[in-house]
Amino acid sequence: MTDIALSPRRSIARPSATVLAVAAVFVLLFLAGIGFGSTWIPLETVANVLLGGGEKTEKLVVLQLRLPRVLAAALAGGAIAYAGYLLQRITRNELASPGVLGVVDGAALGVVLFLAIFSGASNSLTVSIAWQPLAAAIGAVAAISLVFILSGRQASSAIRLLLFGIAVAAVCKALTTIFMLIGPIYQASQAARWLAGAVNTINWTEIQLMLAVLIPVGIIAGFAARHLPPADLDDISSRSIGLNLPVYRIFIFFLAALLTAGAVAFAGGVSFIGLMAPHLARLLVGRARAAGIVVSILLGAIILVGADLLIRVALAPLEVPAGTVTAVIGAPYFLYLLVRKDKTNG
Amino acid sequence: MTAIAATYDRGARVSLAKGWIYAGLVVAMGITMLMSLTLGYKVYSLGEVWAALTANDGSETATVIAGLRLPRALIAPLAGAALGMAGVLVQTLSRNRIASPDTLGLNAGASLAVVLATVVFGVQSLVGLSLAAATGALLTSVVVFGVAAGAGGLSPLKIVLVGVTFASLAHAVVEIILTSNEAQLQQLLFWLSGAFVDRPISLFYNGLPVVLVGAALAFVLSVALDAMQADDSTAASLGVPLVAVRGLAFLAVSLLTGAAVSMAGPVAFVGLVVPHIARRLVGLRHRHQLAAAALSGAIYATLADVAARFVIYPVEAPVGAITAVVGAVALLVLLMRRLA
Numbered sequence: 249m250t251d252i253a254l255s256p257r258r259s260i261a262r263p264s265a266t267v268l269a270v271a272a273v274f275v276l277l278f279l280a281g282i283g284f285g286s287t288w289i290p291l292e293t294v295a296n297v298l299l300g301g302g303e304k305t306e307k308l309v310v311l312q313l314r315l316p317r318v319l320a321a322a323l324a325g326g327a328i329a330y331a332g333y334l335l336q337r338i339t340r341n342e343l344a345s346p347g348v349l350g351v352v353d354g355a356a357l358g359v360v361l362f363l364a365i366f367s368g369a370s371n372s373l374t375v376s377i378a379w380q381p382l383a384a385a386i387g388a389v390a391a392i393s394l395v396f397i398l399s400g401r402q403a404s405s406a407i408r409l410l411l412f413g414i415a416v417a418a419v420c421k422a423l424t425t426i427f428m429l430i431g432p433i434y435q436a437s438q439a440a441r442w443l444a445g446a447v448n449t450i451n452w453t454e455i456q457l458m459l460a461v462l463i464p465v466g467i468i469a470g471f472a473a474r475h476l477p478p479a480d481l482d483d484i485s486s487r488s489i490g491l492n493l494p495v496y497r498i499f500i501f502f503l504a505a506l507l508t509a510g511a512v513a514f515a516g517g518v519s520f521i522g523l524m525a526p527h528l529a530r531l532l533v534g535r536a537r538a539a540g541i542v543v544s545i546l547l548g549a550i551i552l553v554g555a556d557l558l559i560r561v562a563l564a565p566l567e568v569p570a571g572t573v574t575a576v577i578g579a580p581y582f583l584y585l586l587v588r589k590d591k592t593n594g
Numbered sequence: 595m596t597a598i599a600a601t602y603d604r605g606a607r608v609s610l611a612k613g614w615i616y617a618g619l620v621v622a623m624g625i626t627m628l629m630s631l632t633l634g635y636k637v638y639s640l641g642e643v644w645a646a647l648t649a650n651d652g653s654e655t656a657t658v659i660a661g662l663r664l665p666r667a668l669i670a671p672l673a674g675a676a677l678g679m680a681g682v683l684v685q686t687l688s689r690n691r692i693a694s695p696d697t698l699g700l701n702a703g704a705s706l707a708v709v710l711a712t713v714v715f716g717v718q719s720l721v722g723l724s725l726a727a728a729t730g731a732l733l734t735s736v737v738v739f740g741v742a743a744g745a746g747g748l749s750p751l752k753i754v755l756v757g758v759t760f761a762s763l764a765h766a767v768v769e770i771i772l773t774s775n776e777a778q779l780q781q782l783l784f785w786l787s788g789a790f791v792d793r794p795i796s797l798f799y800n801g802l803p804v805v806l807v808g809a810a811l812a813f814v815l816s817v818a819l820d821a822m823q824a825d826d827s828t829a830a831s832l833g834v835p836l837v838a839v840r841g842l843a844f845l846a847v848s849l850l851t852g853a854a855v856s857m858a859g860p861v862a863f864v865g866l867v868v869p870h871i872a873r874r875l876v877g878l879r880h881r882h883q884l885a886a887a888a889l890s891g892a893i894y895a896t897l898a899d900v901a902a903r904f905v906i907y908p909v910e911a912p913v914g915a916i917t918a919v920v921g922a923v924a925l926l927v928l929l930m931r932r933l934a
Binding site: 398407410411412414415416418419421422423425426519563566567568569571572573575576579580582583586587 | 741744751752754755756758759760762763765766767769770773787862863905906911912914915916918919921922923925926929930
């Protein structure tokens, strides 16, 4: 695997300083995301309300109307970025991401199937919405399993994985379109916007469900990530020192699929964040593992919160799905990686 | 030259005389078009169809057949034929059996161009839209091949990665433009996945000349394309002006893809699947590949259109979703075979 040699130059700044700087940017953007709306709420007021103070009306606007949307964007962006980090490290492939490997579309197919099967005559769900993340998880795990089974034993071959991922994603996307039409019309139009990655309609129940999935999975993944092979070790050597064993690889893929599902279940198909965030994180903090994970999550959250804010500032009052904006930024980035990678490879 | 041609003929898996194959394809195309006229939410008899087409008496049956069934029974085969031929051309040009107007992003580029032309530049005329679609496809092919060349040569797999990424970019922009213009979901689905339903018949009359020009250009180039199948130096030593042939072939691809997209939106993966069928039937000579791809593309698209009426009956599925399922599975199979 020659790709590893291409890891970007280490940053000169100390990782901890960089992490703090990125976290500061995230907090500012998060507060700005809540503050911006039909009336501008000053950042200190927002911070005050979040810390438990504030007047009654301020509390209502901030906590009930604006916070869910921004929090959902931060959670979804962070989770997808985390999944992207795990996938890029375990496949040693900087082009891998939940989107390219078909996991996002698999999760989306799971949700649409769920909505189509369990919709009552009156367009309401016949079972609890708490099952929706499970449907997304089943779809995500099925998609990534399919990609790896099809890629066969050389699943570490970069291009091979990506192409099978793209093909599986195409199958899932096409099936999603068909099942959307089976469901009631109201839910079809809802689903269409959700599919493109929209965080504007999220409520507190959905946030609680997201947290219930993402927090335990994220913590387990954090412990599991301690055994990720160093980025500069090739497959055979890492296996010979007992790292990167098949079972471990499958476990990491599974965790990445669950993280993706937790994000996609309610925030929809936000594209390319899982690709961009871990890569940018490596540019900022190098290969340090803990810092890499934290910065990836923060950057993922920054990108999605930022995209959502951009839509509200630049395109208001229209509600363009945030996922389209991240695709417009992310697709050229992917092309750039593809071109640059090969030039270095000669 | 004849020696090469003779070798190419052996590519065919079917050993029937070509005349019989073409006769079979033409008959099959006729049958599928009749199916498209008679089958659907309501099933009509051949007599009713004949009556409606020859003497439109203004009855409900006649209106449905002449106004709704006829346009799609004509547009589906024309778009399918155009995409099939475009698929043959791009697969030869990139020497890549998983290339197609979809995997290279040309479909998406064409539909982005149509949406831009309508929304931003206010183009209304059908001719204008066809031109926009063809220009979009042409520009996309320049960009995609340019980026792939920048990525260190036109490796077959790499060019597909570039094309697919470009397609998702174009889709995102289409979505943003249409959302900002408060378009209906239906229209969004149309420009993202393609459909033959509810298209006015004028689209057919408008697309037909464009497809014919593109097809004529492709057939004129067929001998040169035969020589290019091997490699560039062989083709050059046979006296093929490579740059001119490539440029003209891309023009033909853009006309064919553009016409298909302006009529039906980006109907997915038709151009990927059809050339494989065509080569199995008639071998590698482009004269035959193109003819067989045109006929089998027409059959494939029309059948998919008929299937779309029944998959989730009584509701219609978008035909693009059906061809996408078939095409994506075909892509998986092709990849497995290629990488095995």
